[in-house]
Amino acid sequence: MYKVDLPVDQSIEKAVERRRTAETARKAQIFNTRLRVMGLDLDALNQQVQEKKHQQNMERQRDKAFDKMRRIHDEALLQQDIDEREKRAALHADLTQYWATYQRVEDSRDADLNCGMRGAFSITAPESELGPASMQVFQGEGIGEEQKRREQIKKTERDLRTQKEDNERKHIRDKHKEMLVSKELVHQDLRWIQQHALEEECKKAARIALDNYNQALAAERAGKLEEQRRREEKESLVEIWHTLTSDMMTECAEAAERQVEGGRPPQVLTDRWKGMSPEQLSAIHREREAQRLERERQREAEKSQEAAWDLQLLKASREAEEEERRAAKLRREKRIQMDQDNMQLAREQQAYQEYLDKKLYTNKPTKAYFYQFNTSSR
DSSP states (O other): OOOOOOOOOOHHHHHHHHHHHHHHHHHHHHSOHHHHHHOOOHHHHHHHHHHHHHHHHHHHHHHHHHHHHHHHHHHHHHHHHHHHHHHHHHHHHHHHHHHHHHSOSTTSTTHHHHTTSTGGGOOOSOGGGOOGGGOOSOTTTTTTHHHHHHHHHHHHHHHHHHHHHHHHHHHHHHHHHHHHHHHHHHHHHHHHHHHHHHHHHHHHHHHHHHHHHHHHHHHHHHHHHHHHHHHHHHHHHHHHHHHHTSTTTTTOGGGGEEOOSSSOOOEEOTTTOOOOOHHHHHHHHHHHHHHHHHHHHHHHHHHHHHHHHHHHHHHHHHHHHHHHHHHHHHHHHHHHHHHHHHHHHHHHHHHHHHHIIIIIOOSOOOHHHHHTSSOSOO
């Protein structure tokens, strides 16, 4: 027989382990008082905290990258400035060296004149080897130099005088032009003033004509209003005369009545009625007096009835107060009896509690007794 190592089936163990893990998570969720009472979602809160930390970390990294890039740019600008300054300094040094080497003052063609003949003694070759082309000062070259200088000064003075005269003539021409321009401006101002005066006169004439026209319109309107006022006044006088002479103002009682056939009373015309007759007024006064007496009798009856009701209410209130006093006395007696009963019960309970604590329950439970509870979520 060959021994064969068969693979062990671990699905059962994995299922048991998975159930144990789920049971542990369930117990942690059930026995967590804060989570059970307040209903917090710790997973969501932890995820939010992680996202917030990740966002802050990304922002710090971004700020660091920006700072690094800023420093790199600043260093590049500083290095560029330094390189440019060094380049300028090198160019200036090379230019100075070139001037000192190839463009010296002693080597110029007029060095003997400008440098006090110092350039004439800088020739290193012997004079015997020099030819006519190497000659710099010739015999008779400086003759009449003072006369030439004086002539040059005079010529310069003449040129300056000529230039000054030209400037004066130009200044005079400019002043003449300015004077002509000023005169032209003065003439333009005078023409504008005259034109403005003419415009003002035209406007004044137009205003006068408009005022005359408005006055004529006002007079015409006033005439129309006066005619309308006279016509209305005449109509008002006619209406007043008609009103004064009508039946309404003559106080004629017959004018307000219309006779009706069939033996019925005359009909009253409301638009012409001027009041009641003395007989009608006396009848109304008699009816009003009768109503007043009836109202007084009713008031007296109501007063007597109200007095009877007040007496009845007074009796009822006295009886209610007496009943309330009896009820209060009964409640006080019951409360005293209840207090005595409660004191008796309290003494009995205290004695029973002392019996339980000192005689019956003498063994106190340990921690192991309490740990046997809530060990499973089922």
